[in-house]
Amino acid sequence: MEYFVELFFSGLTRGAIYALIALGYTMVYGIIGLINFAHGEIYMIGAFTALIAATVLSLFNLPLPALLFLSLAAAVIWASAYGYTIERVAYRPLRGAPRLSPLISAIGMSIFLQNYVLLAQTPDFIPFPALIPEFAALEPYAGVVGSSDLVILLSTALIMLLLSLFIKFTRTGKAMRATAQDRTMAALVGINVNRIIAATFVVGSALAAVGGLLIASHVGQINCFIGFIAGIKAFTAAVLGGIGSIPGAVLGSLILGLTESFATGYVSSDYEDVFAFSLLVLILIFRPAGLLGKTSTEKV
């Protein structure tokens, strides 16, 4: 039983990590129907900016909370700026192009960003400082759940809550939902569609940056290729939960994380990803639009 609980918490942490990235994925997909392969790279940019900011700021001997806060701010600002620019340069000119063209543009952008950071900084793994403090109160439970696990879990829950409120109640959030539903109609009722799409990228990128800092601090190292695998896993999770749906992305991520954890614990980590993907296929066979996705009826 204890083993089960331990595995459960491992899975939960993993799931929460996926969720932090999957939320941005699902938002962008929901609004323009694009698999934004460059989203994983935004997460990487966020983590790198946080590391650069933390290293520069540590020269001034700031206390840990200030360091954490300022690095987080830098990561969010720059990741959002990158998200906005990518949308402007690589996706906006492609509105109305065949469906797969933006996808290729996204793959190109992803390759570009990886190599940009590789050339500008380093191709090697570099250590990431532990920006999340260790809580003394958790010391007796170290075998089950660590401080960074707890911070990641709580942050994910908080972010999901705030994001849901934002989408549901704010003006921009409503405009986002309208644009997602029908872009032409949204434009007709006076929504500046381009601006709303840009806003979606900015919000999604900011979330990825928060994820980048938390995850990098948990893992303790980063390099310029971390975005790729994380991006694919997050995308899988988003589809599992029903792409375009925010609670779906979190649910999908948790299920994916738990599946991987239990598969490792009770079967073998050799086939951990095989289990994850098989589960995905199985769920999609019975619910072709994901767990919380809406099946839209099409008219001809």
Next chain:
Amino acid sequence: MTFRSTFLVTALSLALALPACLAAAENIKIGVAGAHSGDLASYGLPTVKAAELVAGDINARGGINGRQLELLIEDDACKPEIATNTATKLISMGVKVVIGHICSGATKAALPIYKEAGVIVISPSATNTELTLSGDYPNFYRTIFSDNVQARTIVDFTINDLAAKKIAILHDKGDYGKGLAEFAKTYVEEDESVELALYEGVTPGAVDYSAVVQKIKRSGADAVIYGGYHPEASKIVTQMRRKKMTIPFVSDDGVKDDTFIKIAGEYAEGVYATGPIDVTANPIGKAAREAHRREYGSEPGAFFDNAYTAALALTNALIKAGGTESEAVARVLRTEDVATPFGALHFDDQGDTTGATLAIYRVVNGRYVPIR
């Protein structure tokens, strides 16, 4: 039109390459192949530098029989399919001896091509056992220990010195890590006094290894052997130590890297890893390191000593053979000792070096300290 653009590009690249060929008509060409770009470049570039240092030395002393050494440096990105292109390109350019490749997979793909063209290959870092023991590649030599030797050392050390009774073996599912782990598993199973508690592959690049760590804990292992590279090793060690597991962690050459200590920090303390013997005390090794610092302004990287040894052995053979005639070069490589950072050595019939090149290190106060 389909081929016109290709033709133009080809013509252009030929035109660019031509003057270099003409000027170097009398030079002895040495190919240097390996990963020189991308994420694995840090494993390949030190070899280029070692070759440049050795070749520069010899050229400054007037070359070999008045012929200058010319390095032809080709990237294979550690991919087998690209390595075959690299090999054919080097052969097209008239190369008779090659230092490289870096990764075992790429080396395996390129070797049949070199073999057919009678090219001698010395790798500083391809550890796959089959490369020498299968007998398929008589043209292949290496200046690094093979996987089975390393696995034997690790297992013996874990059983005899650490007195482990239940051993967990992990690997990263990669060419190098899993190859090593397979040997380690065989050796542990052969020994009846110890038990194999766990044998698993972890997914490289995953964000979190706590499930695997819990599994190690549950298996009751009193030592962990890990085959693979440092990024995963540091994640696993960190999570083990955070979960208050203090059992010894023994790993391989892929982990014996200063980056590992920098990343794992305090959690790296006490980790064991095998690696090439410490050459900082050897006069040749010392001189090579100083030359590297002088020339490039930095500390040498991974496999530098092995590459320096390979370059020394190869150029020594070229000098004694008076040229690149492959049988003469092979004879020298196999029979005559050459002074290298690892001491005087030559190659045995299978292409492995004679003499010990392997040592065990332990992290003490943030540094790898040789313990045997």
Next chain:
Amino acid sequence: MAAPNVRLTWGDTGRALLTSLWFVFLTFPFLAVKINPAEQTVLWRWPNLIHVAVTTFLLSLAACLYRQYREARLDRKTEDDLPVGHNPLHLLWTRPGVRLPLLAGASAIALVFPLLFSTYQTNIMITALLYVMLGLGLNIVVGVAGLLDLGYVAFYAVGAYSYALLNLHFGIGFWTALPLGALLAALFGILLGFPVLRLRGDYLAIVTLGFGEIIRLILENWNDFSHGPSGIANIPRPGFFGLDLSLEGSITYLYYLMLGLVLFTVFVVNRLQNSRIGRAWFALREDEIACQAMGIDKTRTKLTAFALGATWAGMAGVIFAAKTTFINPASFTFLESAIILCIVVLGGMGSIIGVILAALLLILLPEYLRPLADYRMLAFGTVLVAMMVFRPRGLISPVRRTYTVRGRTISDEPA
């Protein structure tokens, strides 16, 4: 063509200045600062920012000029209003009297290529032709039938491992393995096809991606079956009537073999596209429901698309194994699928000549850019984005078949 009226106003310059400032801000943490977190040191590189500022300023001026030039020429028409295939490459291709000499010239060069160039060049060309074949195969699935497949590399792996394993255990030769590999890949295609019949668009994409990963993971983990990550070495090259060829000879031979197979592929794919099943694929791509309503058996149409697409990947896999003589699972990653997909989209979905051009471009470009070392992949990414931004419909848009009825041209462009 008269030079259209373009000029730069102060407003344009101001905008360019703003753009360049924005990029300076964007690149600041990455280009101006270089950190060494291990030593806790920071290196400042201010001159980099000046380079960025100047380059982006000039680039945005150039972009502004280009926009004005294009607007002046198109008379404010967007690309969408123009007939399909309005682009210089495409016009050149369809102009009467150009196509034949071009084709003749290309075939002449293709035929004498190994005689003119070194073994290395021939070897690269074989790789490029291999990707032409893969591109044409995936084109059936993605370009023609409109099913987004992100795991195409799985079938490539099936082909490669079929030859390697059959040869290892049963000593089966290249020529027997070629159809067997194709057949096995087709079977896997159907195997994948069944569970995904109900899925659409991007749900299909992620499942195919998962399928590709599963195949690779099995090859990596199941040592007894596939020899795991250390791979299978010493796979024989194709024999030539029992003759033992030298390295050069066998590469030349492989080149002609590959050329022949590509021609065969082009012929078959071309015939397929104009066949009954080909029309059904087009219908499926344009509208699944309408297609079903027209009485087309959706299941069969989808499964044949997967199976036939996989067949070519299987064949290409067998040749890949024979060419490199060594295979391991690392050659069959998602990135490979992505590159093949790029070939199809860049070529202009469904266009055979476009796919051929794109394959040559995307495979030869990185190879010749090799001297750029680490800048190579940066350039590759940029080319992909730029190509899509400037040619969103690909290099050459597919030409729909047109029929002439009593002097009127009826195109089968969907309404």
